Amino acid sequence: MPTIEQANNMSQSKISAGNVQVYYGDTHAIKDVSIEIRPQSVTAFIGPSGCGKSTFLRCLNRMNDTIASSRVEGRIEIDGENIYDPRVDPVRLRAKVGMVFQKPNPFPKSIYDNVAYGARIHGLARNKAELDDIVASSLQKAGLWEEAKDRLDEPGTGMSGGQQQRLCIARAIAVSPEVILMDEPCSALDPIATAKVEELIDELRENFTIVIVTHSMQQAARVSQRTAFFHLGVLVEEGLTQDIFTNPKDKRTQDYITGRFG
Numbered sequence: 001m002p003t004i005e006q007a008n009n010m011s012q013s014k015i016s017a018g019n020v021q022v023y024y025g026d027t028h029a030i031k032d033v034s035i036e037i038r039p040q041s042v043t044a045f046i047g048p049s050g051c052g053k054s055t056f057l058r059c060l061n062r063m064n065d066t067i068a069s070s071r072v073e074g075r076i077e078i079d080g081e082n083i084y085d086p087r088v089d090p091v092r093l094r095a096k097v098g099m100v101f102q103k104p105n106p107f108p109k110s111i112y113d114n115v116a117y118g119a120r121i122h123g124l125a126r127n128k129a130e131l132d133d134i135v136a137s138s139l140q141k142a143g144l145w146e147e148a149k150d151r152l153d154e155p156g157t158g159m160s161g162g163q164q165q166r167l168c169i170a171r172a173i174a175v176s177p178e179v180i181l182m183d184e185p186c187s188a189l190d191p192i193a194t195a196k197v198e199e200l201i202d203e204l205r206e207n208f209t210i211v212i213v214t215h216s217m218q219q220a221a222r223v224s225q226r227t228a229f230f231h232l233g234v235l236v237e238e239g240l241t242q243d244i245f246t247n248p249k250d251k252r253t254q255d256y257i258t259g260r261f262g
């Protein structure tokens with residue numbers, strides 16, 4: 001029987017993972033990880049290099065399927081649906097669970113076409129006017145409309161690094177995802193662009209469930225409501241961000257947040 005708190009956690013979950021193992025060939029990269037991720041909030045994954053944060057993040061939209069040597073075991077459900085069910089189409093899953101990467105990676109296309117790309121593939125617009133609306137509203141939600149509206153035909157790659165990352169966020173938003181996974185989205189950005197993306201993450205959580213991998217504990221503290229600390233492939237502890245940073249339960253978390261390793 002789950003405790004009342006566990007039951008509450010379960011009923012509030014957007015993503016529920018149980019006993020997840022990930023292997024790369026013989027390397028056991030994720031060891032028995034179970035976690036509940038809440039909707040409309042930001043969950044940060046932190047931990048020293050190589051602890052498995054990105055590997056676990058990639059499990060949540062089956063990006064690991066693209067790595068031949070990787071094998072995922074255990075249970076991962078989004079809205080109660082097993083995302084590893086063979087009937088699930090990974091392309092549709094990745095529209096529902098979008099991803100933003102470490103380095104901004106706009107397509108070598110115009111700003112407009114970068115944002116319109118996924119909407120076209122998934123047939124989300126019936127005509128040009130609807131596509132225009134999707135592009136405009138996605139750029140607005142990504143906080144990029146003012147900077148982009150007069151240069152929609154220019155290449156996305158001609159924007160600054162911070163603008164390119166917000167363009168990639170607009171591209172992810174354009175296919176109406178429910179979850180956005182971010183793998184160190186600010187690591188290639190300067191402090192001003194980082195602050196803009198962090199502000200954006202805070203706004204986006206009203207409408208999306210966000211999971212962010214970050215090397216920066218300050219960033220985790222600024223943007224997330226909950227934090228999960230990974231070490232050597234194990235999820236050591238997960239909880240309210242303020243508790244993890246001020247009153248961690250596990251000595252390994254304490255050592256990491258006080259800079260004793262990592």
Ligand SMILES: Nc1ncnc2c1ncn2[C@@H]1O[C@H](COP(=O)(O)OP(=O)(O)OP(=O)(O)O)[C@@H](O)[C@H]1O
Pocket residue numbers: 024027029047048049050051052053054055056067069215
């Ligand atoms: N494509 C891959 N093939 C083989 N092993 C991999 C692959 N990707 C990751 N690993 C291994 O899995 C483990 C976890 O790596 P992962 O990149 O998930 O960690 P991380 O915590 O995100 O690290 P970092 O913070 O440095 O990005 C490491 O031992 C790593 O070497």
